Amino acid sequence: MCPPDYYRIEYEINPWMDRRRRPADTSLAVKQWQALYARLTTLGATVKLLTPVPGLPDLVFTANAGLVAGEKFIRSNFRFPQRQREIPVFETWFKERGCRILPLPAAACFEGEGDALPVGKTLFAGYRMRSDIQSHQTIGEILGCEVLSLELADPRFYHLDTCFCPLDGRTALYFPEAFDEYGRKVVAASVSELIPVAAEDALRFGCNAIMVGKDVVLQAGCEGLNRDLRRRGFTVHELDLSEFHKAGGSAKCLVLRLN
Amino acid sequence: MPTETVELHGHIIDSLTLPKVLDEVMNYGGTFEIIEITIGHRREDSSQARVRVSAPAQEILDTILSRIKQLGAAPVLEKDAVLVPADRDGTFPENFYCTTNLQTFIRCQERWLEVARPEMDCGIWVDPDRKHAATMPIHLVKKGDRIIVGHQGIRVTPLERSPERNVFEFMASSVSSEKPKGIVIKEVSAQIRAAKKEGGRVMVVAGPAVVHTGAGTHLERLIEAGWVDVLFTGNALAVHDIEQALYGTSLGIYLEKGIPAKEGHEHHMRAINTIRRAGGIRPAVEQGILKSGIMAACVRKGIEFVLAGSIRDDGPLPEVTTDMVSAQDALRKVLPGMSVCVMIATMLHSIAAGNLLPASVKLVCVDINPAVVTKLTDRGSFQAVGLVTDVEPFLRELWKNLTE
Numbered sequence: 001m002c003p004p005d006y007y008r009i010e011y012e013i014n015p016w017m018d019r020r021r022r023p024a025d026t027s028l029a030v031k032q033w034q035a036l037y038a039r040l041t042t043l044g045a046t047v048k049l050l051t052p053v054p055g056l057p058d059l060v061f062t063a064n065a066g067l068v069a070g071e072k073f074i075r076s077n078f079r080f081p082q083r084q085r086e087i088p089v090f091e092t093w094f095k096e097r098g099c100r101i102l103p104l105p106a107a108a109c110f111e112g113e114g115d116a117l118p119v120g121k122t123l124f125a126g127y128r129m130r131s132d133i134q135s136h137q138t139i140g141e142i143l144g145c146e147v148l149s150l151e152l153a154d155p156r157f158y159h160l161d162t163c164f165c166p167l168d169g170r171t172a173l174y175f176p177e178a179f180d181e182y183g184r185k186v187v188a189a190s191v192s193e194l195i196p197v198a199a200e201d202a203l204r205f206g207c208n209a210i211m212v213g214k215d216v217v218l219q220a221g222c223e224g225l226n227r228d229l230r231r232r233g234f235t236v237h238e239l240d241l242s243e244f245h246k247a248g249g250s251a252k253c254l255v256l257r258l259n
Numbered sequence: 260m261p262t263e264t265v266e267l268h269g270h271i272i273d274s275l276t277l278p279k280v281l282d283e284v285m286n287y288g289g290t291f292e293i294i295e296i297t298i299g300h301r302r303e304d305s306s307q308a309r310v311r312v313s314a315p316a317q318e319i320l321d322t323i324l325s326r327i328k329q330l331g332a333a334p335v336l337e338k339d340a341v342l343v344p345a346d347r348d349g350t351f352p353e354n355f356y357c358t359t360n361l362q363t364f365i366r367c368q369e370r371w372l373e374v375a376r377p378e379m380d381c382g383i384w385v386d387p388d389r390k391h392a393a394t395m396p397i398h399l400v401k402k403g404d405r406i407i408v409g410h411q412g413i414r415v416t417p418l419e420r421s422p423e424r425n426v427f428e429f430m431a432s433s434v435s436s437e438k439p440k441g442i443v444i445k446e447v448s449a450q451i452r453a454a455k456k457e458g459g460r461v462m463v464v465a466g467p468a469v470v471h472t473g474a475g476t477h478l479e480r481l482i483e484a485g486w487v488d489v490l491f492t493g494n495a496l497a498v499h500d501i502e503q504a505l506y507g508t509s510l511g512i513y514l515e516k517g518i519p520a521k522e523g524h525e526h527h528m529r530a531i532n533t534i535r536r537a538g539g540i541r542p543a544v545e546q547g548i549l550k551s552g553i554m555a556a557c558v559r560k561g562i563e564f565v566l567a568g569s570i571r572d573d574g575p576l577p578e579v580t581t582d583m584v585s586a587q588d589a590l591r592k593v594l595p596g597m598s599v600c601v602m603i604a605t606m607l608h609s610i611a612a613g614n615l616l617p618a619s620v621k622l623v624c625v626d627i628n629p630a631v632v633t634k635l636t637d638r639g640s641f642q643a644v645g646l647v648t649d650v651e652p653f654l655r656e657l658w659k660n661l662t663e
Contacts, residue, residue: 146270151330182275
C-alpha cells in the first residue's frame, strides 16, 4: 500500500474524476486510508508500504502497479501519461526487494491487478478501457496459465477490479452490465459460483473489495451485496472510502497482492 | 473486394474472442474466412487463428479492422510487391509474376490495390504513383515500365461460389453430350437476362457453322433484339453470312432447299469482292448493298464486332484484322464490362476469347465436338460450361427462351 499523503484530483482520466466539482479532501483521505490499513493488519494481513511521491497523486492505487507472481513482477504499461510517471517508482520498489522485472511489449497497455484477477488457475483479464488485449497472451505465457479476456463495456467500470472480484477459488462477485454478452457468457462458463451485484452497489464500488481469507473488506453501504456475502459465510467489513471514489477507486485499488 | 488478413493469439476460444471477432466482422457488413486455426491442447495452451476479412468497400474494411484490433485481431504484416523496371521493350524482367484470370490484388505502399483487367498469362504493371495496377500483355511492355516480380505481396481471390447451386456449378465439371440441354439453355438465358439487367455486357463468339447450319437467322434476331453487345468471329462467318444475304447460299448451297446452286462455289468470292468494292461491311450496309444477315444486323444496331482472320481465309473482308497480336488488342478493347460470353462452334476464336477474359465472366461453350470444350478448359478457362450439341437447335432454343 502507499499512504495518500499527496493524493488529490489533479487530472481527469476517468468519468469519476472532476477537479472542480469533486476535489478530494486529502486529510480525510488519509484517515480513511489509515482505517483500511488498520483493518487489514487486524485481519492478519502483512502490509508493506511504498513511500508516496509528490506529484504522483494516483500512486496510492498500488493495484495498478503490475502483477506479482512469486519473484516475478510483471510491470504495468499505463494508458495515460499522467500515470506512466509512476512506473519507475514501482519498478525501483520491486527491484530493491529482489524481484525480477518483466516488462510487457511497449505497444500493449496493461494496468496490473486493476485488470487481471485470478479465480483458481484461470486469470480473468479486462481490456479496452485501460489495458489492451494484446498484453494478455504475454501474461499467460509468463504465468503459464489460461487468461480469459473480458471486454469492459461501461467507461465507469474502466478496470476489471471495479466490476469483478474473486472471493475464493470458485466464487466471484460481478456486475453483469459492465460486460457485454460474450463477457457474461465467459464468466458464467468459468466461475462456479457467481454473485451478481446490483447497479447501486456496483456504483458504490462494492465489487472493489479486498479478500483476507473469509473476510471481505469493502465500501460501507452496499446492503444487498453484504447480505449475499454473509449468506455465503463471508464476514463483511464495511469502511468509508468515499474520498477515493472521487478518483474512481475504492478498497481493492488501494492494495496490490504480493503473494 | 477489399480484404485483409488478421491474426489472433491467446485463449481466443474460451474467451469467446474469436467468435466475437467473427460476429463483429459480420455486424459491420463484412465477410470472413478462417484460413488457419490452431487450438491449444491443454487449458493453459493458447490458440491461434488467421482470418481473412473482406468488405464491400475500403472504408467498411477500415472500420472493421479498427474495431477488431481492439479485440486483438492484428493485420498480418505483409510486404509490398516487388517492382522492377523493364529493361527493354516487349519483354518482362526476369522472374516476372505471371497472371491468372482471377481477381488479383497487389500490396503497394501498405495498401491492397486491385489489378485492373484480370487476364491470364500477362505481367502486372504498376503506375509511377503506385496507385494503379493492371495486367499487361508482353508485347505492350515498354522499357522502364514497372513490372511485378516474384510472388511477394500478391493475393489471388478464388472464384466465389454462389450459395445457390446453378448450372455453372454442376455443369462445369465435365463435358458430355449426355446432359439435359433444355435446362442448360434455360439457365444460360437466365444468366444473359440477369447480366443485361445489371448493366453487364454479352459477347457472342461464333464460327461459320452458325450460318451453314441455318442458325444465322436466330443469331441475327438475338442481335436485333439487343441481347448481344459484342460479336467476335473470323472472316468465314462474315463471308458466308454475306453470301447468304446476297445469293441465298452458304458455300454455294441453298439453305432453304439444301441443294447446290449453279456456279454456287463462286458465290463466296463474289460476295467478298462486292464488299471489298463497297469499302467494307459497314459501307456496304450504308450503301444499301447488304440488307440482311448477322453482319448487317450488327451494323444497323451499332454492335461492336471484331473479326480476326486466319491463314486459310479468302479475301479477306476489309474489316478483318490479319495481324493476330493487333486482333488480340482489338478484342481487349471491347471486353470491359463483359458478364457473359457464349462461344458457338469455333475452337480458335473461343480459346482466344477465353485467354483474354477474366474468370468472373461466365463462359458457355457450345460445340458438336466435345474436344473443343475440353481444350478451352485445358487452356485455363476453367469456368466454362460446356454444351455438346448442334448449334442450330441451341440458338433456336436460346432465342425461344429469351423471347418468352
